[in-house]
Amino acid sequence: MNQSSQNPLFFKSPLVEESCGVLWLKRALILWAVLWIAVSVKFVLQPEKKSVYPCFADSSINWWADRNLYDNEEYKTGFRYSPTFALAFSIFAVLPASLGGILWTALNISLLVLALRLLVKEIFPGDWSRFQEAGFLILSLAGCTRAIWSAQSNSLVFALAVFAVVSLKKERWWSAAFLLAAAVHIKLWPAALALLLMARFPWKLSPRFAAACAFLVIPPFLTRPLPVVLQQYQNWYGLLTGPYRTLRQGGLRDAYTIAEQFGTYVDDRVYTLLQLGMAGLALLWCIRLAKISDSMQTYFTGVLTTWVCWQLLVGPGTERLTFLLAAPVASWALIVSFKEQCHRTLAVAAWLMLIPLGTGGVERLLLPVASWSPAILPLGIIPLMVWQIVYVETHAREDELPAGQQTDLLIEQKTARAA
Numbered sequence: 001m002n003q004s005s006q007n008p009l010f011f012k013s014p015l016v017e018e019s020c021g022v023l024w025l026k027r028a029l030i031l032w033a034v035l036w037i038a039v040s041v042k043f044v045l046q047p048e049k050k051s052v053y054p055c056f057a058d059s060s061i062n063w064w065a066d067r068n069l070y071d072n073e074e075y076k077t078g079f080r081y082s083p084t085f086a087l088a089f090s091i092f093a094v095l096p097a098s099l100g101g102i103l104w105t106a107l108n109i110s111l112l113v114l115a116l117r118l119l120v121k122e123i124f125p126g127d128w129s130r131f132q133e134a135g136f137l138i139l140s141l142a143g144c145t146r147a148i149w150s151a152q153s154n155s156l157v158f159a160l161a162v163f164a165v166v167s168l169k170k171e172r173w174w175s176a177a178f179l180l181a182a183a184v185h186i187k188l189w190p191a192a193l194a195l196l197l198m199a200r201f202p203w204k205l206s207p208r209f210a211a212a213c214a215f216l217v218i219p220p221f222l223t224r225p226l227p228v229v230l231q232q233y234q235n236w237y238g239l240l241t242g243p244y245r246t247l248r249q250g251g252l253r254d255a256y257t258i259a260e261q262f263g264t265y266v267d268d269r270v271y272t273l274l275q276l277g278m279a280g281l282a283l284l285w286c287i288r289l290a291k292i293s294d295s296m297q298t299y300f301t302g303v304l305t306t307w308v309c310w311q312l313l314v315g316p317g318t319e320r321l322t323f324l325l326a327a328p329v330a331s332w333a334l335i336v337s338f339k340e341q342c343h344r345t346l347a348v349a350a351w352l353m354l355i356p357l358g359t360g361g362v363e364r365l366l367l368p369v370a371s372w373s374p375a376i377l378p379l380g381i382i383p384l385m386v387w388q389i390v391y392v393e394t395h396a397r398e399d400e401l402p403a404g405q406q407t408d409l410l411i412e413q414k415t416a417r418a419a
Contacts, residue, residue, distance in 0.1 A: 021130025028137035029113070035141065036109050039149060043101035053101045053151040055079055059086045060093035063220075066228045070235040080239055081153075082185045083220040083232045104151060112148075112155040115162035116140055116328055122166045123304065124332060125297045125395050132339065136331050143327025143355040146320075154324045157183050161193055161307075165300050168197060168205070177208035178216075185216050188240070189315050192279065193307040199283060200290045200299070253377040254318045261372040275314045282310045285389070293396035302392040305329050309385040313378055323377055326354045326384065333387050342394075346387040353380030 048054050059069050059079040063086040069079050079086070092100040120133045128136075147154050164179035180197075183190035198206045220229050255274065259266045266274075289302045308325045312318050330351045337347035356362065358377040366373040 018130065021132075021134065024134035025130045025137070028134040028141075031138060031141055032109060032113050035145060035148060036106055039105045039151075040102045042149070043098045043105070047097040047101050050149065051101065051151045052078075052153075053104060054097070056081075056086075056089045056104075056151075056153075057093040057097065057100060060089045063087055063224070063232075064090070066224060068235055069232055070239045080236075081187065082236065083229065084185045084216050087220050087223060101151060105148065108148060108151075108153070108155040108159075111159040112144065113137070115159035118162055118166050119328060119332070122169060123162070123297055123300050124336075125295065125301060126336070126340075132335055136328075136335055139331035139334060139351070139355075140328045143330065144324050146359060147322075147324035150321060152321050152324070153186050154322055157186050157190055158325055158328070160186075161190055161304070164193075165197075165304055168201065169296050169300055173201075173204050173208050174212075177205060177212040180209055181212035181216050184213060187317075189311055189317065192282075192311060192315065193303070196283060196286045196303050196307055199287055200303075251319045251321075252317070253320050253323065253374065254312070255314045255378055258375045258378050261375040271314075275316070278310055278314045282306050289392065289396055293392075295395070298392060298395045302388070302396070305384075305388040305392070309381050309388065313381045313385070318378075320358075320360060320377060323354060323358060326381065329388070330354045330380075330384055333384060333391070336391065337387070342391055343387055346383040346390075350380050350384035350387060353377070354384065 042049070043051075043053075055078050059081075062069055062079075063083065069083065069086055072078055092104050094100075095103070116137055117133070120128045120136060144155060160179050160183040164176045164183070167173075167176035167179060176197075180190060180194045184194065194205075194209055198209065217233075220232070224232075256266060256271055286303050286306055289299055293299045293302070308329050312323060312326055330347075333347040334351045336342060337344045353376050357366075358380060363373045363376065366376075
Protein backbone atom coordinates (compact mmCIF):
# COMPACT_ATOMS: atom_id res chain seq x y z
CA MET A 1 0.00 0.00 0.00
CA ASN A 2 1.21 3.50 -0.77
CA GLN A 3 2.57 5.06 2.41
CA SER A 4 1.13 8.45 1.49
CA SER A 5 -2.39 6.99 1.71
CA GLN A 6 -1.72 6.25 5.41
CA ASN A 7 -0.43 9.74 6.10
CA PRO A 8 -3.29 11.77 7.65
CA LEU A 9 -1.35 14.98 7.16
CA PHE A 10 -1.16 14.41 3.41
CA PHE A 11 -4.84 13.67 2.83
CA LYS A 12 -6.67 15.24 5.76
CA SER A 13 -5.04 18.63 6.14
CA PRO A 14 -6.69 21.17 3.83
CA LEU A 15 -4.01 23.69 4.74
CA VAL A 16 -1.18 21.43 3.56
CA GLU A 17 -3.08 20.49 0.42
CA GLU A 18 -3.83 24.15 -0.37
CA SER A 19 -0.25 25.29 0.22
CA CYS A 20 1.07 22.47 -1.96
CA GLY A 21 -1.39 23.39 -4.70
CA VAL A 22 -0.42 27.07 -4.53
CA LEU A 23 3.25 26.12 -4.82
CA TRP A 24 2.65 24.00 -7.91
CA LEU A 25 0.46 26.70 -9.44
CA LYS A 26 3.31 29.20 -9.04
CA ARG A 27 5.65 26.71 -10.69
CA ALA A 28 3.26 26.30 -13.61
CA LEU A 29 3.03 30.07 -14.11
CA ILE A 30 6.83 30.32 -13.91
CA LEU A 31 7.10 27.76 -16.72
CA TRP A 32 4.86 29.93 -18.90
CA ALA A 33 7.05 32.93 -18.04
CA VAL A 34 10.13 30.92 -19.01
CA LEU A 35 8.52 30.19 -22.38
CA TRP A 36 7.99 33.93 -22.93
CA ILE A 37 11.63 34.63 -22.00
CA ALA A 38 12.85 31.93 -24.41
CA VAL A 39 10.73 33.31 -27.25
CA SER A 40 11.93 36.82 -26.43
CA VAL A 41 15.57 35.74 -26.66
CA LYS A 42 14.76 34.14 -30.00
CA PHE A 43 13.23 37.41 -31.24
CA VAL A 44 16.36 39.29 -30.21
CA LEU A 45 18.73 36.87 -31.92
CA GLN A 46 16.64 35.63 -34.89
CA PRO A 47 13.41 37.67 -35.19
CA GLU A 48 12.43 36.21 -38.55
CA LYS A 49 13.34 32.54 -38.13
CA LYS A 50 10.38 30.13 -37.83
CA SER A 51 8.01 33.00 -37.14
CA VAL A 52 4.93 34.45 -38.81
CA TYR A 53 5.50 37.80 -37.10
CA PRO A 54 7.16 39.28 -40.22
CA CYS A 55 4.02 38.33 -42.19
CA PHE A 56 1.83 40.32 -39.80
CA ALA A 57 4.19 43.29 -39.52
CA ASP A 58 4.87 43.57 -43.27
CA SER A 59 1.16 43.43 -44.01
CA SER A 60 0.50 46.30 -41.61
CA ILE A 61 3.18 48.31 -43.40
CA ASN A 62 1.59 47.40 -46.73
CA TRP A 63 -1.75 48.61 -45.40
CA TRP A 64 -0.48 52.12 -44.75
CA ALA A 65 1.31 52.13 -48.12
CA ASP A 66 -1.96 51.20 -49.92
CA ARG A 67 -0.42 48.02 -51.27
CA ASN A 68 -2.45 44.90 -51.94
CA LEU A 69 -2.36 42.90 -48.70
CA TYR A 70 -3.14 39.67 -50.52
CA ASP A 71 -0.74 39.82 -53.48
CA ASN A 72 1.40 36.95 -52.26
CA GLU A 73 3.18 36.62 -55.59
CA GLU A 74 4.71 40.11 -55.30
CA TYR A 75 5.07 40.62 -51.57
CA LYS A 76 5.20 36.97 -50.50
CA THR A 77 3.82 37.68 -47.02
CA GLY A 78 1.30 34.84 -47.03
CA PHE A 79 -1.17 37.19 -45.35
CA ARG A 80 -4.79 35.99 -45.39
CA TYR A 81 -6.33 37.81 -42.46
CA SER A 82 -8.81 40.68 -42.48
CA PRO A 83 -7.91 44.32 -43.19
CA THR A 84 -9.04 45.09 -39.64
CA PHE A 85 -6.38 42.75 -38.27
CA ALA A 86 -3.71 44.33 -40.50
CA LEU A 87 -4.70 47.74 -39.13
CA ALA A 88 -4.81 46.59 -35.50
CA PHE A 89 -1.37 45.01 -35.79
CA SER A 90 0.13 48.42 -36.61
CA ILE A 91 0.84 49.03 -32.92
CA PHE A 92 3.41 46.23 -33.13
CA ALA A 93 4.59 46.85 -36.70
CA VAL A 94 5.79 50.39 -35.94
CA LEU A 95 8.23 49.00 -33.38
CA PRO A 96 11.56 47.34 -34.12
CA ALA A 97 11.02 43.72 -35.09
CA SER A 98 12.54 42.31 -31.91
CA LEU A 99 10.59 44.55 -29.54
CA GLY A 100 7.36 44.11 -31.48
CA GLY A 101 7.74 40.34 -31.45
CA ILE A 102 8.44 40.29 -27.71
CA LEU A 103 5.34 42.37 -26.94
CA TRP A 104 3.17 40.36 -29.35
CA THR A 105 4.25 37.14 -27.65
CA ALA A 106 3.63 38.63 -24.21
CA LEU A 107 0.09 39.56 -25.27
CA ASN A 108 -0.63 36.08 -26.60
CA ILE A 109 0.79 34.21 -23.62
CA SER A 110 -0.83 36.41 -20.98
CA LEU A 111 -4.27 36.21 -22.60
CA LEU A 112 -3.96 32.47 -23.18
CA VAL A 113 -2.96 31.77 -19.56
CA LEU A 114 -5.84 33.94 -18.36
CA ALA A 115 -8.21 32.02 -20.65
CA LEU A 116 -6.95 28.67 -19.35
CA ARG A 117 -7.50 29.73 -15.76
CA LEU A 118 -10.98 30.98 -16.61
CA LEU A 119 -11.79 27.60 -18.13
CA VAL A 120 -11.00 25.97 -14.79
CA LYS A 121 -12.81 28.59 -12.75
CA GLU A 122 -15.89 29.27 -14.88
CA ILE A 123 -16.45 26.62 -17.55
CA PHE A 124 -15.22 23.11 -16.77
CA PRO A 125 -17.66 21.09 -14.62
CA GLY A 126 -16.70 20.05 -11.11
CA ASP A 127 -14.41 21.45 -8.48
CA TRP A 128 -10.73 21.81 -9.26
CA SER A 129 -7.95 22.02 -6.70
CA ARG A 130 -4.97 24.34 -7.18
CA PHE A 131 -2.80 21.29 -7.81
CA GLN A 132 -5.10 20.09 -10.61
CA GLU A 133 -5.15 23.58 -12.11
CA ALA A 134 -1.35 23.61 -12.06
CA GLY A 135 -1.27 20.25 -13.82
CA PHE A 136 -3.71 21.57 -16.41
CA LEU A 137 -1.52 24.61 -17.10
CA ILE A 138 1.62 22.48 -17.43
CA LEU A 139 0.01 19.90 -19.72
CA SER A 140 -1.48 22.68 -21.88
CA LEU A 141 1.92 24.37 -22.08
CA ALA A 142 3.37 21.22 -23.61
CA GLY A 143 0.85 21.44 -26.45
CA CYS A 144 0.89 25.22 -26.95
CA THR A 145 4.65 25.80 -27.07
CA ARG A 146 5.20 25.12 -30.78
CA ALA A 147 2.47 27.55 -31.89
CA ILE A 148 3.60 30.30 -29.51
CA TRP A 149 7.21 29.79 -30.62
CA SER A 150 6.23 30.69 -34.18
CA ALA A 151 4.24 33.78 -33.04
CA GLN A 152 0.99 32.39 -34.40
CA SER A 153 -2.31 34.12 -33.62
CA ASN A 154 -4.11 30.87 -32.69
CA SER A 155 -3.53 31.42 -28.97
CA LEU A 156 -5.16 34.84 -29.22
CA VAL A 157 -8.10 33.40 -31.15
CA PHE A 158 -8.62 30.65 -28.58
CA ALA A 159 -8.39 33.13 -25.71
CA LEU A 160 -11.01 35.39 -27.32
CA ALA A 161 -13.29 32.37 -27.79
CA VAL A 162 -12.97 31.43 -24.12
CA PHE A 163 -13.60 35.03 -23.01
CA ALA A 164 -16.72 35.08 -25.19
CA VAL A 165 -18.05 31.86 -23.66
CA VAL A 166 -17.41 33.17 -20.14
CA SER A 167 -19.23 36.40 -21.05
CA LEU A 168 -22.21 34.40 -22.30
CA LYS A 169 -22.27 32.40 -19.07
CA LYS A 170 -22.51 35.71 -17.22
CA GLU A 171 -25.10 37.02 -19.73
CA ARG A 172 -22.86 39.82 -20.96
CA TRP A 173 -24.26 39.67 -24.46
CA TRP A 174 -22.48 42.61 -26.05
CA SER A 175 -19.10 41.62 -24.63
CA ALA A 176 -19.55 38.10 -25.98
CA ALA A 177 -20.62 39.42 -29.38
CA PHE A 178 -17.60 41.70 -29.76
CA LEU A 179 -15.17 39.05 -28.53
CA LEU A 180 -16.50 36.55 -31.07
CA ALA A 181 -16.44 39.20 -33.79
CA ALA A 182 -12.83 40.08 -32.95
CA ALA A 183 -11.86 36.41 -33.24
CA VAL A 184 -13.61 36.18 -36.62
CA HIS A 185 -11.75 39.25 -37.88
CA ILE A 186 -8.48 37.47 -37.09
CA LYS A 187 -9.43 34.09 -38.55
CA LEU A 188 -12.80 33.27 -40.05
CA TRP A 189 -13.24 29.82 -38.57
CA PRO A 190 -14.35 31.00 -35.07
CA ALA A 191 -17.59 31.85 -36.88
CA ALA A 192 -18.44 28.16 -36.44
CA LEU A 193 -18.35 28.61 -32.66
CA ALA A 194 -20.54 31.70 -32.97
CA LEU A 195 -23.10 29.74 -35.00
CA LEU A 196 -23.20 26.93 -32.42
CA LEU A 197 -23.78 29.45 -29.65
CA MET A 198 -26.38 31.40 -31.62
CA ALA A 199 -28.42 28.22 -31.90
CA ARG A 200 -28.86 28.41 -28.10
CA PHE A 201 -29.19 32.19 -27.88
CA PRO A 202 -30.72 33.22 -31.23
CA TRP A 203 -32.32 36.51 -30.18
CA LYS A 204 -29.82 37.65 -27.58
CA LEU A 205 -26.60 36.85 -29.43
CA SER A 206 -27.32 36.77 -33.19
CA PRO A 207 -28.20 40.47 -33.80
CA ARG A 208 -25.43 41.62 -31.48
CA PHE A 209 -22.86 39.41 -33.19
CA ALA A 210 -23.89 40.69 -36.63
CA ALA A 211 -23.69 44.28 -35.40
CA ALA A 212 -20.27 43.70 -33.81
CA CYS A 213 -18.90 42.13 -37.01
CA ALA A 214 -20.18 45.08 -39.04
CA PHE A 215 -18.75 47.57 -36.56
CA LEU A 216 -15.27 46.03 -36.74
CA VAL A 217 -15.32 46.42 -40.52
CA ILE A 218 -15.47 50.20 -40.11
CA PRO A 219 -12.01 51.13 -38.69
CA PRO A 220 -10.10 50.45 -41.94
CA PHE A 221 -12.38 52.92 -43.73
CA LEU A 222 -11.34 55.62 -41.24
CA THR A 223 -7.65 55.27 -42.05
CA ARG A 224 -7.35 54.94 -45.84
CA PRO A 225 -9.21 56.25 -48.92
CA LEU A 226 -12.56 54.58 -49.59
CA PRO A 227 -11.63 53.07 -53.01
CA VAL A 228 -8.43 51.56 -51.54
CA VAL A 229 -10.23 49.95 -48.62
CA LEU A 230 -12.99 48.58 -50.84
CA GLN A 231 -10.34 47.06 -53.10
CA GLN A 232 -8.60 45.48 -50.11
CA TYR A 233 -11.83 43.82 -49.01
CA GLN A 234 -12.47 42.68 -52.57
CA ASN A 235 -8.97 41.20 -52.74
CA TRP A 236 -9.51 39.43 -49.42
CA TYR A 237 -12.77 37.96 -50.63
CA GLY A 238 -11.08 36.85 -53.84
CA LEU A 239 -8.34 35.11 -51.88
CA LEU A 240 -10.79 33.24 -49.66
CA THR A 241 -13.07 32.14 -52.49
CA GLY A 242 -10.49 31.61 -55.24
CA PRO A 243 -8.10 28.72 -55.93
CA TYR A 244 -6.48 29.23 -52.53
CA ARG A 245 -9.60 27.84 -50.87
CA THR A 246 -8.96 24.33 -52.20
CA LEU A 247 -5.16 24.52 -52.33
CA ARG A 248 -3.64 21.73 -50.22
CA GLN A 249 -0.51 22.96 -48.46
CA GLY A 250 2.06 20.66 -46.93
CA GLY A 251 1.37 21.79 -43.38
CA LEU A 252 -2.35 21.02 -43.38
CA ARG A 253 -3.52 18.31 -40.98
CA ASP A 254 -7.17 17.23 -41.10
CA ALA A 255 -9.47 14.44 -42.22
CA TYR A 256 -8.29 15.03 -45.79
CA THR A 257 -4.76 14.24 -44.57
CA ILE A 258 -5.97 10.94 -43.12
CA ALA A 259 -7.48 9.98 -46.48
CA GLU A 260 -4.31 11.00 -48.34
CA GLN A 261 -1.98 9.07 -46.05
CA PHE A 262 -4.01 5.88 -46.44
CA GLY A 263 -4.20 6.16 -50.22
CA THR A 264 -7.76 7.40 -50.65
CA TYR A 265 -8.51 10.21 -53.07
CA VAL A 266 -11.26 12.58 -51.94
CA ASP A 267 -12.88 14.95 -54.40
CA ASP A 268 -13.01 18.57 -53.19
CA ARG A 269 -16.80 18.64 -53.54
CA VAL A 270 -17.15 15.45 -51.54
CA TYR A 271 -14.90 16.83 -48.83
CA THR A 272 -16.95 20.04 -48.70
CA LEU A 273 -20.07 17.91 -48.20
CA LEU A 274 -18.25 16.04 -45.41
CA GLN A 275 -17.38 19.35 -43.74
CA LEU A 276 -20.98 20.55 -43.95
CA GLY A 277 -22.32 17.20 -42.78
CA MET A 278 -20.03 17.18 -39.74
CA ALA A 279 -21.00 20.78 -39.03
CA GLY A 280 -24.65 19.75 -39.09
CA LEU A 281 -24.00 16.90 -36.67
CA ALA A 282 -22.09 19.25 -34.37
CA LEU A 283 -25.01 21.68 -34.42
CA LEU A 284 -27.55 18.94 -33.65
CA TRP A 285 -25.38 17.66 -30.81
CA CYS A 286 -25.12 21.15 -29.27
CA ILE A 287 -28.89 21.71 -29.62
CA ARG A 288 -29.50 18.36 -27.91
CA LEU A 289 -27.04 19.30 -25.20
CA ALA A 290 -28.92 22.54 -24.56
CA LYS A 291 -32.12 20.55 -24.05
CA ILE A 292 -30.81 17.81 -21.77
CA SER A 293 -28.39 19.81 -19.59
CA ASP A 294 -29.44 22.11 -16.78
CA SER A 295 -25.84 23.10 -16.09
CA MET A 296 -24.41 25.98 -18.10
CA GLN A 297 -20.92 24.73 -17.32
CA THR A 298 -21.66 21.35 -18.92
CA TYR A 299 -23.30 23.02 -21.90
CA PHE A 300 -20.51 25.50 -22.58
CA THR A 301 -17.86 22.81 -22.11
CA GLY A 302 -19.65 20.62 -24.64
CA VAL A 303 -19.99 23.43 -27.19
CA LEU A 304 -16.40 24.60 -26.84
CA THR A 305 -14.93 21.10 -27.15
CA THR A 306 -17.26 20.24 -30.05
CA TRP A 307 -16.13 23.34 -31.92
CA VAL A 308 -12.47 22.47 -31.34
CA CYS A 309 -12.95 18.87 -32.54
CA TRP A 310 -14.89 19.93 -35.64
CA GLN A 311 -12.38 22.62 -36.57
CA LEU A 312 -9.36 20.38 -36.20
CA LEU A 313 -10.85 17.35 -37.93
CA VAL A 314 -12.71 18.88 -40.90
CA GLY A 315 -12.53 22.66 -40.46
CA PRO A 316 -10.98 24.99 -43.06
CA GLY A 317 -7.27 25.77 -43.03
CA THR A 318 -6.31 23.47 -40.15
CA GLU A 319 -2.52 23.43 -40.01
CA ARG A 320 -0.22 21.64 -37.61
CA LEU A 321 0.03 24.79 -35.47
CA THR A 322 -3.76 25.13 -35.33
CA PHE A 323 -3.73 22.11 -33.02
CA LEU A 324 -2.88 24.51 -30.20
CA LEU A 325 -6.68 24.51 -29.80
CA ALA A 326 -6.58 20.83 -28.83
CA ALA A 327 -3.97 21.20 -26.10
CA PRO A 328 -6.29 22.62 -23.40
CA VAL A 329 -9.14 20.25 -24.32
CA ALA A 330 -6.91 17.16 -24.37
CA SER A 331 -5.22 18.20 -21.11
CA TRP A 332 -8.60 18.73 -19.46
CA ALA A 333 -9.76 15.31 -20.66
CA LEU A 334 -6.59 13.66 -19.37
CA ILE A 335 -6.92 15.14 -15.88
CA VAL A 336 -10.65 14.45 -15.59
CA SER A 337 -10.25 10.88 -16.85
CA PHE A 338 -7.98 10.11 -13.87
CA LYS A 339 -9.87 12.35 -11.47
CA GLU A 340 -13.22 10.69 -12.18
CA GLN A 341 -11.93 7.37 -13.60
CA CYS A 342 -13.67 8.04 -16.89
CA HIS A 343 -12.39 6.18 -19.98
CA ARG A 344 -8.72 6.80 -19.27
CA THR A 345 -7.52 4.90 -22.34
CA LEU A 346 -9.31 7.26 -24.73
CA ALA A 347 -8.06 10.37 -22.92
CA VAL A 348 -4.46 9.15 -22.70
CA ALA A 349 -4.43 8.11 -26.36
CA ALA A 350 -5.81 11.50 -27.42
CA TRP A 351 -3.28 13.47 -25.36
CA LEU A 352 -0.32 11.42 -26.58
CA MET A 353 -1.33 11.64 -30.25
CA LEU A 354 -2.13 15.35 -30.14
CA ILE A 355 0.82 16.61 -28.12
CA PRO A 356 4.05 14.56 -27.95
CA LEU A 357 3.46 12.28 -30.95
CA GLY A 358 1.97 15.06 -33.08
CA THR A 359 5.03 17.31 -33.10
CA GLY A 360 6.90 17.85 -36.34
CA GLY A 361 10.08 16.27 -34.97
CA VAL A 362 8.35 13.06 -33.93
CA GLU A 363 6.44 12.97 -37.21
CA ARG A 364 9.69 13.16 -39.20
CA LEU A 365 11.30 10.56 -36.92
CA LEU A 366 8.45 8.11 -37.51
CA LEU A 367 8.16 8.78 -41.25
CA PRO A 368 10.67 6.10 -42.37
CA VAL A 369 8.82 3.37 -40.47
CA ALA A 370 5.29 4.82 -40.56
CA SER A 371 4.62 6.71 -43.76
CA TRP A 372 1.20 7.67 -42.42
CA SER A 373 2.69 9.65 -39.47
CA PRO A 374 1.35 12.99 -40.84
CA ALA A 375 -2.11 11.62 -40.00
CA ILE A 376 -1.34 11.21 -36.29
CA LEU A 377 -2.59 14.68 -35.38
CA PRO A 378 -6.03 14.47 -36.99
CA LEU A 379 -6.39 10.85 -35.89
CA GLY A 380 -5.86 12.04 -32.33
CA ILE A 381 -9.03 14.11 -32.55
CA ILE A 382 -11.15 10.96 -32.90
CA PRO A 383 -10.56 9.51 -29.38
CA LEU A 384 -10.80 13.03 -27.96
CA MET A 385 -14.13 13.58 -29.69
CA VAL A 386 -15.51 10.25 -28.49
CA TRP A 387 -14.33 10.91 -24.93
CA GLN A 388 -15.85 14.37 -24.71
CA ILE A 389 -19.19 13.21 -26.11
CA VAL A 390 -19.43 10.36 -23.58
CA TYR A 391 -18.30 12.55 -20.69
CA VAL A 392 -20.49 15.56 -21.49
CA GLU A 393 -23.50 13.35 -22.23
CA THR A 394 -23.06 11.63 -18.85
CA HIS A 395 -22.77 14.92 -17.01
CA ALA A 396 -25.76 16.36 -18.85
CA ARG A 397 -27.90 13.40 -17.81
CA GLU A 398 -26.71 13.71 -14.21
CA ASP A 399 -27.73 17.38 -14.28
CA GLU A 400 -31.29 16.29 -15.07
CA LEU A 401 -31.56 14.05 -12.00
CA PRO A 402 -32.92 15.34 -8.68
CA ALA A 403 -30.31 15.97 -6.00
CA GLY A 404 -31.14 12.74 -4.13
CA GLN A 405 -30.77 10.61 -7.24
CA GLN A 406 -27.50 12.35 -8.10
CA THR A 407 -26.15 11.39 -4.66
CA ASP A 408 -27.28 7.78 -5.11
CA LEU A 409 -25.71 7.66 -8.57
CA LEU A 410 -22.45 9.05 -7.23
CA ILE A 411 -22.37 6.42 -4.46
CA GLU A 412 -23.03 3.67 -7.01
CA GLN A 413 -20.23 4.95 -9.25
CA LYS A 414 -17.77 5.08 -6.34
CA THR A 415 -18.76 1.55 -5.29
CA ALA A 416 -18.29 0.26 -8.83
CA ARG A 417 -14.87 1.93 -9.09
CA ALA A 418 -13.78 0.49 -5.74
CA ALA A 419 -14.85 -2.96 -6.88
